[in-house]
Amino acid sequence: MLNNKIIDEIASKISQMLASSPAADIEKNLNALLRGIFTKLELVTREEFDIQTQVLQRTREQLDALEKRLAEIEAQQKQ
Known part of the structure; x- marks a missing residue:
């Protein structure tokens, strides 16, 4: 059985790797792209x-x- 401390350390390392990877930039760019598309569609809230x-x-x-x-x-007028 894995120790909770080891699991927390692994999760922390993975989070750090994702934060420093291009994945964060890709997510930001994708969000901006989608917002632009939805704006052009003239959708209402x-x-x-x-x-x-x-x-x-x-x-x-x-x-x-x-x-x-x-x-x-x-x-009334008919009467």
């Missing part, structure tokens, strides 16, 4: 989408109320 959904819901409610009111006015 979930928060922006939810806000627009609420605006659309209120607009539909107002439209329904106006249609109902118009129908009542038209019914």
Whole structure:
């Protein structure tokens, strides 16, 4: 069975090797590349989408109320 101290030392050495390797630079460059691609796609955040959904819901409610009111006015004019 391996000693916990040995496992911690191995994990520490691996972390140090990864930190000094080009993997960190590759990750940074990949993140920047992906952000650029997503920006060009003009994606919206979930928060922006939810806000627009609420605006659309209120607009539909107002439209329904106006249609109902118009129908009542038209019914009154027919009488």
